[in-house]
Amino acid sequence: MNYLVKRILISLPTLLTISVVIFLILALAPGDPLSEFASNPNITQEVRENLRQSLGLDKPIYIRYFKWLFAFLQGNLGYSFSSRSPVFNLILQRLPNTLMIVGVAYFISVFMAIPLGLISAIKRYSFLDNIITIISFFGYSIPPFFSGLLLIIIFSVQLKWLPFIYDSNLEIINFATFFAQIKQSIMPIMVLSLYQTAILMRFMRSSVTEELSHDYVRTAYSKGLNSYQVVVNHIFRNALIPVITLIALDIPSIFTGALVTEQIFRIPGIGALLIDSIYRSDTPVIMAIAMIYGILIVIFNLIADLTYSWLDPRVKLH
DSSP states (O other): OHHHHHHHHHHHHHHHHHHHHHHHHHHHSSOOTTGGGTTOTTSOHHHHHHHHHHTTTTSOHHHHHHHHHHHHHTTOOOBOTTTOSBHHHHHHHHHHHHIIIIIHHHHHHHHHHHHHHHHHHHTTTSHHHHHHHHHHHHHHHSOHHHHHHHHIIIIIIISOOSOSSOOTTOOOOSHHHHHHHHHHHHHHHHHHHHHHHHHHHHHHHHHHHHHHTSHHHHHHHHTTOOHHHHIIIIIHHHHHHHHHHHHHHHTHHHHHOOHHHHHHTTOOSHHHHHHHHHHTTOHHHHHHHHHHHHHHHHHHHHHHHHHHHHHOTTOOOO
């Protein structure tokens, strides 16, 4: 309990510093939320100034920051400069699409990467290890934007099997619409799963390989334990510790979207919302997404630390 309180107390100034840095960068960056009105002859300078005042853009940076901070601490994420909609509602509208694609893709990646990485390490330099290594290098070396375009060319343009534009208005009311939802989700999930599986697989293989050379493994074999018992009861648990850290750092991305993939397949998720907000200099939306991501990073790092002591009783939390 003392460790938990200590970590939370350390995290608070860290998150505060992150918020200050992000707010200053956004405030000092070139771009104006009202730039889209500049070329509109029907909107006079006086109207633009009134809009600027209503959005609080006429105030000094430090006043704007403290107003945002106090509102954020009360659970108020503010209003979008461009749409004037509550930021919370905008995020809530996009979150299901992000969770549907990124969440499923990451679950598949973890489900495949951990056993494949384990098998690859145990069967080192075998034919199976070579095949797994080739696949992982292939997935890791090809960026998502290229693999996404490649899948679109093959399965949408040439074979015409799958749609390349994600229909966010699709409602699942029967088997036909459920099948349509699966079809439009296959390619973005494949792109994300391929890349993430390759990273986790290589990391898992490296971690298991390192454990295989330790003395406790030889001691376990000398006691008469079979390979299954040694791998499952000893090697696997210890090898998972660094992998858990990587997974914990990646999980927040499930809630903040996949920037490149959402742009390629036109998925209206959190990542697409963030990109659009950056183009429009929509500070409240950018700040909300960035802070949610920072908070999730802190939370899942803490969960990872607590998991260490469960995987390895020798790890003490102080």
